[in-house]
Amino acid sequence: ALNKNPRMEGGYEGEDVMLVVKNADGTTPDLELEAMPLDGSTVGCVKEMVCRGYQSHPHPSQLKLVFSGRLLKDNEQLFEVLGMHDLSHPVIFHVLVRASTDPATPSPSPSPTPSSSGP
Numbered sequence: 129a130l131n132k133n134p135r136m137e138g139g140y141e142g143e144d145v146m147l148v149v150k151n152a153d154g155t156t157p158d159l160e161l162e163a164m165p166l167d168g169s170t171v172g173c174v175k176e177m178v179c180r181g182y183q184s185h186p187h188p189s190q191l192k193l194v195f196s197g198r199l200l201k202d203n204e205q206l207f208e209v210l211g212m213h214d215l216s217h218p219v220i221f222h223v224l225v226r227a228s229t230d231p232a233t234p235s236p237s238p239s240p241t242p243s244s245s246g247p
Contacts, residue, residue: 129182149178171209172202178223192224
């Protein structure tokens with residue numbers, strides 16, 4: 129039996145989706161990305177748009193995007209991620225922003241504690 133998916137047959141050429149990106153911190157306002165093209169867009173593209181939309185301008189590597197409870201990878205195609213999702217409504221992604229770490233200052237590592245073997 130063939131998997132008859134009309135979207136996959138016709139492709140997504142020219143089709144756009146509205147994404148609403150909600151930050152898990154609860155204080156950052158939702159970011160609306162309108163007219164995000166499905167054809168050729170990756171999760172990495174979405175991250176770049178989120179970075180430009182946030183006042184703090186985090187680096188894309190600091191962002192983790194989640195959709196439908198699944199952590200997304202940068203190279204995933206947007207049309208594959210959304211699958212058969214109803215695109216007539218805004219699609220909600222969640223974002224986690226990691227604090228930036230300066231590679232010049234290494235984080236303190238716990239020093240090993242010597243084990244006492246007794247008398």
